[in-house]
Amino acid sequence: MFQHHLLLIYRNFKKYKSSFFINLIGLSAGLTCALLIYLWVSDEVQMDKFHSKGSQLYQLIENERTESGINTTDQTVGILADALAKEMPEVEDAVAVSPAYWIAETKLSAKNEMGVRGGGLFAGKDFFKIFSYPLVSGNISQVLTTKNSIVISEQLAMKLFHTTEVMGKEIVWENADMANENRALISGVFKTVPASSSIQFDFVVSLQMIMDPPSPLLSWGNHGPNTFIVLKKGADPETLNAKLKGFMKTKGESRRELFMRPYANGYLYNQYENGKQVGGRIEYVKLFSLIAIFILIIACVNFMNLATARAAVRMKEVGIKKVMGASRQSLILQYLGESVLLTCISLFFSLLFVELLLPQFNEVTGKHLFLHFDWKLIWTLAGITIFTGLISGSYPALYLSGFNPAVALKGKLSHSMGELWTRQGLVVFQFTLSVILIVCVLVVYQQIEFVQHTQVGYKKDNVLYVESEGRLKDNPGTFIAEIRNIPGVVNASSLDKRFIGDLKSTIGDFNWEGRDPKRIIKFQFAGINSGLIETMGMEMAGGRSFSSKYGADSTKVIINEAGIKVMGLKDPIGKIFTLWHKELQIIGVVKDVHFESMHEVVKPMFFLYNSKQSSRIMVQIKTGQEKQVIAALQQRYQNFNPGAAMVYRFLDQDFQEQYVAETRISLLSRYFAGLAILISCLGLFGLASFTAQRKLKEIGVRKVLGASEWAIIYSLSRDFVKPVLISILIALPLSYIITKHWLDTFAYRIDLKLWYFAGAGFLALFISWLTVSVQAIRAGLKNPIDCLRDE
Numbered sequence: 107m108f109q110h111h112l113l114l115i116y117r118n119f120k121k122y123k124s125s126f127f128i129n130l131i132g133l134s135a136g137l138t139c140a141l142l143i144y145l146w147v148s149d150e151v152q153m154d155k156f157h158s159k160g161s162q163l164y165q166l167i168e169n170e171r172t173e174s175g176i177n178t179t180d181q182t183v184g185i186l187a188d189a190l191a192k193e194m195p196e197v198e199d200a201v202a203v204s205p206a207y208w209i210a211e212t213k214l215s216a217k218n219e220m221g222v223r224g225g226g227l228f229a230g231k232d233f234f235k236i237f238s239y240p241l242v243s244g245n246i247s248q249v250l251t252t253k254n255s256i257v258i259s260e261q262l263a264m265k266l267f268h269t270t271e272v273m274g275k276e277i278v279w280e281n282a283d284m285a286n287e288n289r290a291l292i293s294g295v296f297k298t299v300p301a302s303s304s305i306q307f308d309f310v311v312s313l314q315m316i317m318d319p320p321s322p323l324l325s326w327g328n329h330g331p332n333t334f335i336v337l338k339k340g341a342d343p344e345t346l347n348a349k350l351k352g353f354m355k356t357k358g359e360s361r362r363e364l365f366m367r368p369y370a371n372g373y374l375y376n377q378y379e380n381g382k383q384v385g386g387r388i389e390y391v392k393l394f395s396l397i398a399i400f401i402l403i404i405a406c407v408n409f410m411n412l413a414t415a416r417a418a419v420r421m422k423e424v425g426i427k428k429v430m431g432a433s434r435q436s437l438i439l440q441y442l443g444e445s446v447l448l449t450c451i452s453l454f455f456s457l458l459f460v461e462l463l464l465p466q467f468n469e470v471t472g473k474h475l476f477l478h479f480d481w482k483l484i485w486t487l488a489g490i491t492i493f494t495g496l497i498s499g500s501y502p503a504l505y506l507s508g509f510n511p512a513v514a515l516k517g518k519l520s521h522s523m524g525e526l527w528t529r530q531g532l533v534v535f536q537f538t539l540s541v542i543l544i545v546c547v548l549v550v551y552q553q554i555e556f557v558q559h560t561q562v563g564y565k566k567d568n569v570l571y572v573e574s575e576g577r578l579k580d581n582p583g584t585f586i587a588e589i590r591n592i593p594g595v596v597n598a599s600s601l602d603k604r605f606i607g608d609l610k611s612t613i614g615d616f617n618w619e620g621r622d623p624k625r626i627i628k629f630q631f632a633g634i635n636s637g638l639i640e641t642m643g644m645e646m647a648g649g650r651s652f653s654s655k656y657g658a659d660s661t662k663v664i665i666n667e668a669g670i671k672v673m674g675l676k677d678p679i680g681k682i683f684t685l686w687h688k689e690l691q692i693i694g695v696v697k698d699v700h701f702e703s704m705h706e707v708v709k710p711m712f713f714l715y716n717s718k719q720s721s722r723i724m725v726q727i728k729t730g731q732e733k734q735v736i737a738a739l740q741q742r743y744q745n746f747n748p749g750a751a752m753v754y755r756f757l758d759q760d761f762q763e764q765y766v767a768e769t770r771i772s773l774l775s776r777y778f779a780g781l782a783i784l785i786s787c788l789g790l791f792g793l794a795s796f797t798a799q800r801k802l803k804e805i806g807v808r809k810v811l812g813a814s815e816w817a818i819i820y821s822l823s824r825d826f827v828k829p830v831l832i833s834i835l836i837a838l839p840l841s842y843i844i845t846k847h848w849l850d851t852f853a854y855r856i857d858l859k860l861w862y863f864a865g866a867g868f869l870a871l872f873i874s875w876l877t878v879s880v881q882a883i884r885a886g887l888k889n890p891i892d893c894l895r896d897e
Contacts, residue, residue: 126448129409132785133452133494136405138459139781140490142467143398145460145475150391153304153373157238159336162198164343164366166190166333166350169381171361172628174707176381180372181205182364183357184313184323184330187230194349196341201236202313202331204228206305207604211753213575214279214309216266223753224262224308226279228331233310234296236336239303243273244294253314256290261298262308270295279309280575287576288315301474304373326357329611334369361626377851390771397778400539402490404782406498407532408789409445445499446492453491470773472766533829534836536786537870541837542844543779544866549845549858550772556704556856557765563699563708564605565643568729569757571605571722572739576747582635582720585746589723592738594731599638600720606701606760617684618673627672630701630709633716639664639696641726649679649694652715659715663690667698669710683712690714700854703764707853724757783870787877790826826878827871834867841866 157163166186170177183189187200204227215221227233234246234257241249242260249257256277263270266277272292280287290311299306313331317323323330337343343366350364367375367383376386461477468475477483572578578585582600589598611630636659639651647667652659663683670678683690698708727735736754743752762769842858849855 128788128791129405129448129498130452130455132405132408132788133449133498134455134459135781135785136402137449137452137456137490137494138463139401139778140398141456141460141487142463143394144486144490145464145477146467146471146473147391147395147398149302149473149475150374150387152302154302154370156300156302157369159236159238160368160370162337162339162341163236163369164335164337165369165372166335166364166366167378168329168354169363169365170628172626177628178378178381179329180332181329182331182333183326183328184317184321185326186333186364187335189357190333190335190353194346196337196346196349197335198338199232199236199336201230201232201334202228203230203233203305203334204313204331206307207607209311211573212279212309213750213753214262214266214277216275216277221750222262222265225306226309226311227305227307228313228316229310230313234294236334239296239299242270242295242297249294250310250312252291252293253312254288254290255293256309256311257294257296258292258309259296259298259307263292263295277309279311326354326359327615335366387767390767393771394774394778397543401778401782401785402494403497404536404539404785404789406494407536408785409448409498410500411532411789442496442499446495449491449495449498452494453487471770530829533786533790533826534833536789537830537833537874538837538840540779540782540786541834541866541870542841543775543782544869545837545841545863546845546848547772547775547779548862548866549849549856550768550775552856552862553849553852554765554768554772557768557852557854558762560704560854562761563644563697565726566758566761568727568732569642569724570727570732570736570754571724571757572743573753574600574720574722575753576750578723578743578746579719579721581746582723583717585742586635586637586723588742589725589739592735592742594728594735594738596726596728597637597641598723598725599641600635600717600723601638602633602716602719602721604722604760605642605724605757606764615686618675618681620674627710629669630711631714632711633714633719635717635720636715638724639713641724643726644699645697647695647697649692651694651696652713654717659693661688661690662693662715664694664696664713665692666696666708666711668708669712670695672710685712685714704852704854783873787873790874791877827875830871830874834870838863838867 154160165180166182168179168182170179182202184202187202190197191200206225206227208228210225211223212226213221213223229250231247231250233250234241241257244257249255256279258266258272258277260270263272266272267275272295275292277290277292278287279290288311296310322328337346347365350366353364354360354362374386374388374391375383377384457477464475464477574582586598586600589595611628616629634652636652636654639646649664651664652662656662663685665673665678665683675681678692678695681692683692696713699711700708701711702709725735725739739754740752743750841863845862846858849858
């Protein structure tokens with residue numbers, strides 16, 4: 107019986123080649139898309155799940171009440187970890203760890219070896235006890251107990267020493283954000299951090315290095331590192347969360363509340379609004395999971411439609427089988443087997459396509475995905491194949507097996523309204539999803555264009571920055587004076603932070619005339635050199651910028667428009683701004699600048715004069731002279747730091763990195779939308795082809811009676827265009843809701859315009875009409891004699 111079914115399936119595939127290849131292409135494309143998305147989603151949901159204490163591992167998060175609402179941050183008090191370990195009996199271990207950007211892009215060198223660059227972390231002594239980053243050498247409880255200890259990765263050890271036997275050797279490391287170079291002794295070597303870790307680092311140094319008095323990290327009023335805890339087995343997280351809520355009040359910080367979240371949730375659920383968790387990367391995981399399901403269903407719909415459209419041709423086969431005693435169950439199994447077998451063939455091709463596309467897919471997603479045929483993937487492939495096969499074959503199997511044998515043997519199938527509505531409904535479903543994807547692609551593209559080309563308050567093009575190392579840290583003035591004389595350099599200056607994203611903040615340690623003491627205001631701040639505002643093309647709304655001409659600008663302050671607005675000052679120039687018990691005179695108001703991404707509103711900010719220390723030298727270059735200027739910069743850099751390589755980067759690269767996720771989503775959405783349209787049109791093409799073939803006699807009669815070719819084409823096209831129009835009407839309001847929800851995650855966003863929706867609808871209609879017209883025109887131009895001869 108099984109061999110008989112296989113033979114029938116083979117004969118049907120051979121007999122209906124066009125339907126077979128349309129279904130094969132559609133299912134292969136759908137499965138390829140689903141498998142690529144599965145690999146990406148699987149990698150996303152596995153992030154940070156490898157830690158052995160993962161079920162007990164939590165991160166402390168803080169809600170802080172401010173003037174603009176509740177601000178949620180993962181940067182906590184530097185001494186919080188030690189306090190929780192001592193005061194909370196539910197806590198087994200606790201550790202403070204710096205954010206990765208604190209010592210990113212660090213130069214490390216060893217005796218008689220050239221320096222290499224890497225990223226690192228400050229961490230408390232229990233870091234390797236809490237997190238599962240296995241040590242190759244060293245004791246997890248002792249590697250970070252001394253102030254000058256450093257633990258490095260195997261990869262870094264090989265780069266510096268060409269061996270992993272490096273215990274006790276000295277490393278010199280320096281960073282643009284630290285005042286001096288630091289010497290540390292290697293106390294351990296850890297295995298290279300896995301790709302499934304959301305924190306990537308090459309070395310870890312003791313947090314004690316930055317915790318000596320008068321470090322601000324020792325104050326309960328400041329923010330600093332991240333805090334992680336491991337709960338004792340049996341401890342109730344809800345009970346501890348209740349205690350944490352009032353913990354900061356006991357330390358004199360009544361406006362701040364702590365809570366904890368599972369560490370493994372931090373990667374996907376990292377977005378908060380007004381103190382409540384509202385999503386994060388999990389939204390993209392859900393989105394693409396739905397897209398994979400939808401595209402698979404679209405491919406399945408093709409199979410359903412083409413199978414039911416061929417019902418009249420296969421009904422005699424059904425009638426004969428039923429007369430010969432075949433049960434409906436056996437017929438259902440035959441047709442389901444047909445769809446499952448076709449899906450298995452499609453799976454084979456999709457695996458080949460995935461293997462070919464993975465390098466490009468990895469480039470787009472920024473991951474290192476690969477096909478590893480473990481049991482999890484095998485079961486997943488089996489599940490997807492069976493699901494796709496059963497879904498695509500379910501309706502045709504039930505429909506075909508339900509024919510009355512007497513009617514079937516006569517070969518006269520009356521198309522019921524239910525059947526026609528079902529088929530049209532499936533087409534509507536396909537194109538509804540396709541139109542929604544087209545609208546989403548248009549809106550995402552327009553929003554990315556908007557954030558990349560809108561005025562952010564500074565010049566990001568043709569501006570590079572040089573990491574301040576060696577003599578540059580404490581003596582930037584001489585270097586800046588020299589490079590300003592380089593032909594092609596428009597201007598140069600320095601600041602004590604990264605220009606984008608790395609913003610320090612303070613709350614409550616300032617005052618001015620007329621301030622309401624009950625208002626809680628948070629200010630961001632940065633120390634800048636004279637000429638920085640001009641170099642970056644920032645504009646003054648009033649007053650002046652810092653200048654070495656005035657000599658005493660260390661007692662002055664510049665505030666942005668958002669700061670002046672929240673302060674409520676009408677004529678701010680000349681007013682006194684008291685900061686950290688020091689009186690500063692407001693000499694200028696700078697127009698608002700987007701130092702953060704467009705997801706965030708511009709926050710109150712002030713600038714202090716700092717000409718002595720710098721983290722980065724900012725250089726504005728004339729267009730077209732970048733190569734010559736960089737060569738001249740490197741030469742002068744060598745004069746200041748002999749033997750050291752100049753590390754530089756263009757500012758627009760940092761700007762683009764703020765929108766990496768959105769850019770990737772935009773690109774992937776375009777591919778998936780195009781795929782959905784392609785699969786939908788394949789099905790429409792097959793239906794139009796089959797319908798035109800079935801109506802050949804009717805076409806011949808109409809032409810003999812005088813109908814024109816265009817009348818025939820219009821008649822054949824009309825029935826297929828109607829469901830597409832219905833799908834557009836359904837899709838447009840749904841796409842509006844979806845895109846508006848996504849745009850609401852941006853503080854600055856485009857307006858949803860009518861043409862986004864009208865354009866998407868017209869595009870879907872045009873593509874579908876073009877698809878159907880190919881078959882309609884072929885049928886309409888056919889000789890009526892050939893039509894009447896054809897059966």
